[in-house]
Amino acid sequence: MSRFSFNQITAKHWELTDLVKGLVEADVDKVALWREPVQEYGLERSAALVRDAGLSVTTLCRSGFFQLDGWFDDNRRAIDEAxxxxTSVLVLVSGGLPEGSKDIAGAREHVADAIAQLVPHAAAAGVTLAIEPLHPxxxxxxxxxxTWDQAIAIAEQHPAGQVGVTVDTYHLWWDDTVLPKIEQAGERIAIYQLADWITPLPAGVLTGRGLPGDGCIDMRAFHVAVERAGYTGPIEVEVMNxxxxxxxxxxILADTIAGYQSI
Structure with a gap:
């Protein structure tokens, strides 16, 4: 439990003040926050709330979406918010294809270029950009x-402390090559997140994840891989359901803790 972090999205409708109170009562001292509820409550108020409660923020989720207008300014704001x-980790979700485009190779090149533009600001703020590869x-x-290969190829263009990769079991479990690559990742692992793959998939695939232990992912194999990589940081449970x-x-918190402890 010393490494357990509760990701705010797992209890999406839990008000921030109640979330913080519930974590303290459950002796959980780590939380991952999302930009939208933080902005709603107020950035300075949110920072004071978690700090005064003795909580550490493991990540801020999420920024990226580099195909949208205004991506540069928004991502710089996200870095400052983190x-x-x-927190020293900002999770990046790259965004999909630009509207009307079929050029996925070009979109991936743009992601790499965009991250390179953000690195100086992130480095000055002491924030690592954590690229998250999402399921295809x-x-x-x-x-x-x-894929892991796509994310790590971008990350390796920069120092390890500036750009890393998010290991999310939900998005990577299907790749039969990923575990040995994670073992070799070393300092490139910026954050480790757990969510299970449940079947049959619900209609809303984005919000069809399961708590650890409820699905078919071999969580123990991922634990072994990240430990062999030397990762000793927090382990977030991030479930959208x-x-x-x-x-x-x-x-939700009680069942999340139970699921985390069961694997």
């Missing part, structure tokens, strides 16, 4: 970076 919250089913509309979200926050 620094203000006291999201390539068109959400994330054109879909419409049915789960309808339950009270404390119940």
């Amino acid at each position: 620094a203000a919250l006291g 089913m999201y390539a068109a509309d959400r994330c054109v970076i879909n 419409e049915e789960l979200w309808q339950r009270p926050g404390r119940e």
Whole structure:
């Protein structure tokens, strides 16, 4: 439990003040925050709330979406928000294809160029950009970076402390080559996240993840791989699930902890 971090999206409708109170009561001292609820509550108020409660923020999720107008300014703001919250990791979801485009190779090149433009600002703020490869089913509309190889190739163009990769079991479990590559990643692992793959997939695939242990992913194999890589940082549970979200926050947290401890 010393490494467990509760990702805010797992209890999407839990108000931030209640979330912080619930974490403290459960003796959880790490949380991953999302930009939208932080902005709604107020950046300075959010930072003070978690700091005064003794919580550390493991990541801020999410920025990226480099195909949208205004991506540069928005990502610079996200870097500043991460620094203000006291986290050194900003998770990047690259975004899908530009509207009307079929040029996925060009979109991936743009992602690499965009990250290179952001690195100086992130480095000055002490924030690592954590590229998250998403499952290939999201390539068109959400994330054109879909494999470990694509993410690490971009990250390796920069120092390890400046650009890393997010290991998310939900997005990488299908790749039969990924575990030995993770073992060799070393300092490139910026954050490690858990969510399970449940079947049959619900209609809303984006919100069809399961708590650890509820699906078919070999979580233990991922644990071994990240440990062999030398990663000793926090382990976030990040689950998006419409049915789960309808339950009270404390119940979600309790079941999340139980799932985490079971693997």
